[in-house]
Amino acid sequence: MTAMDEHLLEVDDLRVEFGRGRGTASVLNGVSCHVDEGETLAVLGESGSGKSVTAQTIMGILDTPPGRITGGAVRFRGEELLGADEERRRLLRGESMAMIFQDALSALNPVYSVGFQIAEQFRFRRGMSRRDAMVRAAEMLDLVRIPNAKQRVKEYPHQFSGGMRQRAMIAMALALDPELLIADEPATALDVTVQAQIMELLDELRRERGTGLVLITHDLGVVAEVADRIAVMYAGRIVEHADAATLYARPGHPYTRGLMDSVPRVDDAGVGGAGAVLRPIPGLPPSLSAIPHGCPFHPRCAYAQDVCTDEVPPLREVGAPDHRAACHFAEQFVAEGPDRPATQDVVSG
Amino acid sequence: MTDTAPALRARGAEPDEAAAVDESAGRGGLWVDGWAQLRRRPLFWIASTLILVLLVMALWPSLFTSVDPRVADLALSGADPSPDAVLGRDLQGRDIYARAIHGAAPTLTVGLLASLGTVLVGAMAGLVAGYRGSWVDGLVSRVGEVFAGLPFILGGIVILTTFNQPGRIVGEVRIVTQVVLTIVVLSWPLAMRIMRAAALEISQQDYVKAARALGAGPLRIVGRHILPNTLAPVLVFATIQFGVFIGAEAALSFLGIGLRDPVVSWGVMISEAQERVADIPQALFFPAAFLVVAVLAFVMLGDAVRDAFDPRGR
Numbered sequence: 001m002t003a004m005d006e007h008l009l010e011v012d013d014l015r016v017e018f019g020r021g022r023g024t025a026s027v028l029n030g031v032s033c034h035v036d037e038g039e040t041l042a043v044l045g046e047s048g049s050g051k052s053v054t055a056q057t058i059m060g061i062l063d064t065p066p067g068r069i070t071g072g073a074v075r076f077r078g079e080e081l082l083g084a085d086e087e088r089r090r091l092l093r094g095e096s097m098a099m100i101f102q103d104a105l106s107a108l109n110p111v112y113s114v115g116f117q118i119a120e121q122f123r124f125r126r127g128m129s130r131r132d133a134m135v136r137a138a139e140m141l142d143l144v145r146i147p148n149a150k151q152r153v154k155e156y157p158h159q160f161s162g163g164m165r166q167r168a169m170i171a172m173a174l175a176l177d178p179e180l181l182i183a184d185e186p187a188t189a190l191d192v193t194v195q196a197q198i199m200e201l202l203d204e205l206r207r208e209r210g211t212g213l214v215l216i217t218h219d220l221g222v223v224a225e226v227a228d229r230i231a232v233m234y235a236g237r238i239v240e241h242a243d244a245a246t247l248y249a250r251p252g253h254p255y256t257r258g259l260m261d262s263v264p265r266v267d268d269a270g271v272g273g274a275g276a277v278l279r280p281i282p283g284l285p286p287s288l289s290a291i292p293h294g295c296p297f298h299p300r301c302a303y304a305q306d307v308c309t310d311e312v313p314p315l316r317e318v319g320a321p322d323h324r325a326a327c328h329f330a331e332q333f334v335a336e337g338p339d340r341p342a343t344q345d346v347v348s349g
Numbered sequence: 350m351t352d353t354a355p356a357l358r359a360r361g362a363e364p365d366e367a368a369a370v371d372e373s374a375g376r377g378g379l380w381v382d383g384w385a386q387l388r389r390r391p392l393f394w395i396a397s398t399l400i401l402v403l404l405v406m407a408l409w410p411s412l413f414t415s416v417d418p419r420v421a422d423l424a425l426s427g428a429d430p431s432p433d434a435v436l437g438r439d440l441q442g443r444d445i446y447a448r449a450i451h452g453a454a455p456t457l458t459v460g461l462l463a464s465l466g467t468v469l470v471g472a473m474a475g476l477v478a479g480y481r482g483s484w485v486d487g488l489v490s491r492v493g494e495v496f497a498g499l500p501f502i503l504g505g506i507v508i509l510t511t512f513n514q515p516g517r518i519v520g521e522v523r524i525v526t527q528v529v530l531t532i533v534v535l536s537w538p539l540a541m542r543i544m545r546a547a548a549l550e551i552s553q554q555d556y557v558k559a560a561r562a563l564g565a566g567p568l569r570i571v572g573r574h575i576l577p578n579t580l581a582p583v584l585v586f587a588t589i590q591f592g593v594f595i596g597a598e599a600a601l602s603f604l605g606i607g608l609r610d611p612v613v614s615w616g617v618m619i620s621e622a623q624e625r626v627a628d629i630p631q632a633l634f635f636p637a638a639f640l641v642v643a644v645l646a647f648v649m650l651g652d653a654v655r656d657a658f659d660p661r662g663r
């Protein structure tokens with residue numbers, strides 16, 4: 001692999017299963033994506049679509065068992081990680097790649113002060129003294145805009161508010177200046193105004209430091225504002241991938257369209273009156289131990305044809321460069337644009 | 350400590366001070382929080398005062414009595430309490446009060462060493478089992494079940510009579526070691542189970558995963574994250590077991606297989622007194638009273654500590 005087409009992170013046909021025997025759940029069924037420096041890739045999907053498992057597999061913190069990586073590759077700057085020995089991976093974690101968790105309260109150890117937990121990395125990875133590391137920890141808290149960082153560095157996680165805890169998490173993840181940051185639903189547990197602040201902060205830090213950001217979320221609103229590219233996941237597969245503008249303008253997969261239709265929009269109220277009807281996607285995501293034949297989305301898809309139950313649609317280029325969708329009829333959908341309802345059978349009113 | 354205990358209690362009762370304690374309960378983590386809770390409990394102060402007295406008794410028995418507990422005067426056999434011997438004399442004519450005071454040291458030594466040993470062996474095994482999981486967990490748990498399945502008294506009889514023929518005279522250090530090891534061998538699965546359950550629970554926490562995501566190695570995860578968060582239940586267990594093991598020592602002595610003459614312990618005294626309990630009731634009664642108070646003190650302390658460190662109980 002030459003230096004030119006080497007991505008910061010490249011995930012290639014990643015497959016993960018949980019359990020054994022008849023109850024085996026195929027959680028990831030060939031996930032491929034990549035992130036470059038200073039770029040934000042949003043991974044979008046419902047609960048259980050495999051977003052978090054993807055993140056944990058990349059980080060190498062997936063619990064095995066019950067999880068099992070059955071195939072594929074994860075390359076960091078061209079270096080294959082799945083086969084690398086644990087010591088090498090451990091050194092990369094924190095130093096080169098770090099992760100932010102959804103619930104900062106449970107991701108911070110309750111028995112240590114916030115500063116102590118940030119400082120640990122400077123002490124063990126940089127060989128700093130306890131005092132110097134605490135000073136650096138306060139600087140990190142300042143960087144993530146925690147007021148009075150010098151005082152608050154000595155406080156414990158339960159004394160921080162939800163938003164501040166998430167900021168502290170970010171400070172901890174960025175302490176060693178990693179090149180790749182994976183944020184697993186970083187704002188989901190927070191209220192909307194704080195969500196916006198956290199996303200803004202992440203976006204700003206990414207720009208300043210040139211960090212590659214993988215943003216895992218189920219929130220379309222969050223994605224629209226900060227993502228360069230979006231990958232939509234369904235049942236352990238990436239079903240659509242495009243840059244943010246293209247995805248919103250011309251979604252190529254009925255699932256993506258369904259997701260967009262199921263979000264309330266302020267301008268809807270203007271057109272359809274205050275009671276504009278939301279169009280949810282009918283049905284539930286499939287059980288991962290019994291993924292339907294053919295296209296996994298076909299039982300819930302209003303446009304399903306015979307071919308959809310027989311053949312798995314490959315993820316292929318549809319129209320614009322780098323716009324890929326896994327639907328037999330993606331070209332049609334792309335041509336039509338987003339306005340036609342994805343779920344035509346829903347009774348209106 | 351005996352002097353500061355009531356002083357602290359009195360200060361804590363003042364409204365201003367109580368409010369200050371409440372505030373400090375929010376600042377500074379589990380241990381500070383637990384201590385703030387603990388110092389407001391009368392039970393804790395009563396129990397620790399008793400334990401302190403027992404400790405002084407064990408370390409410096411001469412503060413309480415100048416009589417040699419082994420001096421026997423058969424002419425005074427079974428004498429009633431008198432200024433000469435405040436609690437009377439036993440069958441051999443020895444001073445019961447002096448013997449009870451001198452009995453504290455071996456009794457507490459056995460209790461201390463047994464609970465230390467149980468916790469060290471059990472917690473270590475439980476930590477490894479709970480954190481590593483898979484076959485290590487299976488192996489440790491099954492071995493633990495085998496030992497936990499042995500009835501304590503039966504196991505004690507088998508082990509101690511194998512090493513010592515009944516009635517044989519054995520040295521003090523040797524018999525104490527044997528009794529302690531017997532208790533540890535038969536009791537470590539209890540500590541192991543508590544530690545294993547706690548370690549299992551903690552290793553599922555997000556902060557353990559987060560630590561791994563930041564590149565912490567297994568040693569640091571166990572040392573920094575799992576151990577501090579699992580220590581509280583094990584410490585509570587150890588405190589309560591301290592009392593239980595004192596009772597266990599007495600039971601083994603009573604059966605004539607544990608500590609024995611020339612060692613003076615409360616269990617030994619009870620064992621010797623049983624034959625003539627109708628004639629010399631004080632020889633049974635007083636060591637039994639010391640024993641009950643000691644067991645109660647440790648169990649009470651354990652209870653108070655558990656209440657303080659387990660937020661769910663509040």
